[in-house]
Amino acid sequence: MKHVLLTGATGFLGSHLLEALLAQGYRVTILKRSTSDTWRIKHLLDQVSVFDVDLVAIDHAFKSKKVDFVIHTACSYGRHGQTDYEVIESNLLFGLKVVDAAISSNTHTFFNTDTLLPKYLNAYSLSKKHFSEWLKRKSEYIKVVNFRLEHMYGPGDDQKKFVPWLVSQLEKGGDRIPLTDGRQLRDFIYIDDVVSAYLTALKKSEQLLSYSEFDVGTGELSSVRSFVATLYDIYKSKRPDIKTQLGFGDIPMREGELMSVEVDNTALKRLGWEAKVSQEQGLERLIGAVL
Known part of the structure; x- marks a missing residue:
């Protein structure tokens, strides 16, 4: 039974990964803060080892049990x-503290969560690119x-992100939701397909190079x-009485708006992965979980 140390387990991606790892029979240790809101994973806490990184040193988690893999999803x-x-x-x-502790403990593989956003778009994307550059050295x-993740969506996401915000606006039932004209192109990928990418690479880790990079997206762009x-x-099919209108073009594009993305999931497909959830299926699952 392999042992995975997971960061960011209380977040959107991390919580879905935790559920999947436990279902697959992995032993899991999670790193979190003592102040973290565990609402997404409270039903799983009795199945994992937990270390609060604001109370104990990170290397304690590695010393307590042999860690085979790290999956790093924690971010701001x-x-x-x-x-x-x-x-x-x-x-x-x-991230550097975690990877250095993993190296000191002879951990086999470090799985990192990066973004396909341009490096200089914002502080988030710049910091993520800096970390991936450090990982090449490590x-x-x-x-x-x-x-490198594209636009993932699904149940349990942060309400400040676009898709949950949109659903919440429909739930409120206002007259009109202000939107841009929606010409931006994105590769929307359902959370289950993102999780399966991690699990596929986890199972194939022995055959991977010392540094591997995978774009995680469906490979198909659609407009917002x-x-x-x-x-x-x-x-509307589930709430036919809704009167809310979509206000496409009501607000201008943000300055520096990314109009398209480039996603090449060829390397991931070579591992045997494929996106299995269509956009319609993913949105049906999302709306079904909300209503």
């Missing part, structure tokens, strides 16, 4: 008023797998407008 998006330093502390410095001492319209139609 900077959405809650964090300073640049606080974002860097979460996304770079904390791969001399530990095998590294770097996942079409995605929102599909979500709206599914929501």
Whole structure:
């Protein structure tokens, strides 16, 4: 039974990963803060070992049991008023502490969660790119797998992110939701397909290079407008009395808005992974979990 140390387990991606790892029979240790809100994983806490990193040194988690793999998902998006330093502390410095502890403990593989956003878009993307650059250096001492994620969605996400915000606006039942014209192109990927990418690479870790990088997306771009319209139609099919209108074009694009993304999931498919949840299926599951 392999042992996985998971960071960010109380977050959206981390909580789904934790559930899947336990279902697959892995032993799991999680790192969190003593102040972390565990609502997503409270039903799983009695199945894992827990270390509060603000109370004990990180290397304690590695010394207590042999850790085979680290899956690092903890991050700060900077959405809650964090300073640049606080974002860097979460996304770079904390990650370096974890990977150094893993190296000292002869951990086999470090799986990192990166982004496909451009490096200089914001403090989040810049700090994530800096960490992935450090990991290339660290791969001399530990095998590294770097996942570059596109726009994932699903139940249990942060309410400040676009898709949950949109659903919450429909729930409120206002007259109109202000939106851009929605020409931006994104690769929307359902959370279960993201989790399966990690599990696939985890099982194939022996055959991977010292540093591997995988784009995690469906490989198909769709406009924000079409995605929102599909979500709206599914929501309306379940709540036909809804009167809320979609205000496409009501607000201008943000300055520096990313109009498209480049996703190449070829390497991930070579491992045997494929996206199995269509956009309609994913949105049906999301709306079904909300209503």
